[in-house]
Amino acid sequence: DAKTTQPTSMDCAEGRAANLPCNHSTISGNEYVYWYRQIHSQGPQYIIHGLKNNETNEMASLIITEDRKSSTLILPHATLRDTAVYYCIVRVGSNFGNEKLTFGTGTRLTIIP
Amino acid sequence: AAGVIQSPRHLIKEKRETATLKCYPIPRHDTVYWYQQGPGQDPQFLISFYEKMQSDKGSIPDRFSAQQFSDYHSELNMSSLELGDSALYFCASNNRGVNEKLFFGSGTQLSVL
Numbered sequence: 001d002a003k004t005t006q007p008t009s010m011d012c013a014e015g016r017a018a019n020l021p022c023n024h025s026t027i028s029g030n031e032y033v034y035w036y037r038q039i040h041s042q043g044p045q046y047i048i049h050g051l052k053n054n055e056t057n058e059m060a061s062l063i064i065t066e067d068r069k070s071s072t073l074i075l076p077h078a079t080l081r082d083t084a085v086y087y088c089i090v091r092v093g094s095n096f097g098n099e100k101l102t103f104g105t106g107t108r109l110t111i112i113p
Numbered sequence: 114a115a116g117v118i119q120s121p122r123h124l125i126k127e128k129r130e131t132a133t134l135k136c137y138p139i140p141r142h143d144t145v146y147w148y149q150q151g152p153g154q155d156p157q158f159l160i161s162f163y164e165k166m167q168s169d170k171g172s173i174p175d176r177f178s179a180q181q182f183s184d185y186h187s188e189l190n191m192s193s194l195e196l197g198d199s200a201l202y203f204c205a206s207n208n209r210g211v212n213e214k215l216f217f218g219s220g221t222q223l224s225v226l
Contacts, residue, residue, distance in 0.1 A: 041222075
């Protein structure tokens, strides 16, 4: 699976959009971008995933650049409960199927009141 | 909605003792995954089971073993415990057959003294 690079930490004001970047310059054509988050000491939680088209669900939006070398997770209206470590994971397969995940060093997002 | 249930929530053991962690997946989920998260570290995949058979193996020490039972619950057995085994152990499950996303439990905090 391709390696990802994320900033170690970020702050965002409550109510503003939080934009979390991820670089995956060695991504292969059949690899998807997944985002998970982990709120302090809880189990990781799936957020969203995509291949090349932008995706949106009830939690967030995922913007993937045309060359697929980077992506941005957008939390449109951040709340204090969004404070967590966010992991960008690149892996083969669009279907969840076998979820042997490789977590890298994510971004610690802190929402400021 | 039912979630992944792990027990116990906390466990304290001494070096060289054994420990058994239990995981009850969401009903109708056929796959169970175990992850280990050391203090200040990211989750690391240990092992997974699909339909009661071992599916994938990650960085699981030889002192650890696991299995999935006929009712799909899983147990992680840890022997000759070492101080370095102190960690949060997460269980996750999904229905691989229908490509369902992964759900994590709340984890078992193991402390080895």
